[in-house]
Amino acid sequence: MNAVALRAGLARGWIEFKQTWTNLDDVVGQVVFVLLFLGTLFFMRNATLPGTSFSLGAATVPGVLGAGVVFQGLTGAAGYLAVDREDGTLLRAKATPNGMLGYLVGKTTALSLAQLTSVVAVLVPCLFAFSALAPDGVWSYLHLLGVLVLGMVATMPIGAALGSLANSARSIGLITLPVMGLGAISGIFYPITALPVWVQDIAQVFPxxxxxxxxxxxxxxxxxxxxxxxxxxxPLATLAVLLAWSVLGFALAPVLLRRMARREAGSSVAERRQKAMQRVG
Structure with missing residues (x-):
């Protein structure tokens, strides 16, 4: 890997991440996201897991964190690519020596930092609200970090592959809706064992x-x-499935991204801008 492109990508990712905290719309979106989840968990605090005395709210926290990682990994990576393809950012990166490598490193860095921030923003208040969380102390946090990293590796390449197939930023909704549907059947807000077996089988295919x-x-x-x-x-099945999705993502993403980059040209960017202007007009 080119060291210059790597350093440039890391610097770019850090700058983009910081910019999200200077943009009012981005900050409001982050705050609303966290408050919605915390509000949901608050109303679940007095409910218990079926057959136990354990708080349903506390049991939901990890699922919420996992769903957030998948959602941001898939739709975040896809959204970045679709928007940057439409406004010509990818074309400029393609025209620069090692520009695509630096671009991908930068986006991965920015998205990873955003995911870590979201996890911390949700987890820290929940640790105060639910004393039963993280019973093993430091080991619990190290275990969580390992799962988080594996989850990002399993989802971001798939998101990049999907983003390379999107015709425009507006088509990202076609990715968002299925991801939200998976959230409904993946045992996020209620134990998956309460669902029909065939629904459980479908949920277990996805990360x-x-x-x-x-x-x-x-x-x-x-x-x-x-x-x-x-x-x-x-644990072994969890590791195997997430690694399988990681392998699939790393197999598909480079091929699809190279194909997308080859097809990028000034005429295609101009055509997309013209269509966007016609819709606005």
Whole structure:
């Protein structure tokens, strides 16, 4: 990997991340996202997991964190690419020596930092609200960090691959809706074992369920495992599925991104801008 492009990409990612905290719209979006989840968890605080005395609100925290990682990894990466393709940023990166490498490093850095910030913003208040979280102290946090990194690796390349296929930023909704549907069946707000078996089978194909399961194994006490499939955290299966999605993403993303870059030209950017102006007009 070119060291100059790597340093430039890391610097670019850090600058883009900082810019999100100087833009009012971005800050409001982050705050609203966190408050919505915290509000939902607050109203669930007095409910308990079926068959246990453990707080349903506390049990939901890891699933919420996992869903956020998947959502940002898929739609965030896809959205970045679609917008930058439409406004000509990708074309300028393509015209610069090692520009595409620096661009991808920068976007990965910015998105990773944004995901870490979101996790911390949700987790820290929940640690005060639910004393049962992270029962193993430092090990719980290290376990959580490992699952988080694996989750980002499993989702961001897939998001980049999907973004390279998008015709415009408006088509990202076609990615957002299925991801939200997965959230409904992946045991985020209620144990997945309460759902029909065939729905459980579908959810277990995708990374959202496994990322939530991995985070629950990191943050919840052993007693909470009774509501999981097979009453087990299934660490080996979690690792295998997330690694499989990582391999799939790293196999698809470079091929699709190279194809997208080859097709980028000044005429295609101008054509997209003209269509956008016609829609506005």
């Amino acid at each position: 959202m369920y496994w990322l939530g399961l991995g985070m629950r194994s990191a943050l919840l006490p052993d007693g909470a495992v009774v509501v999981e499939i097979g009453q087990s955290w299934r």
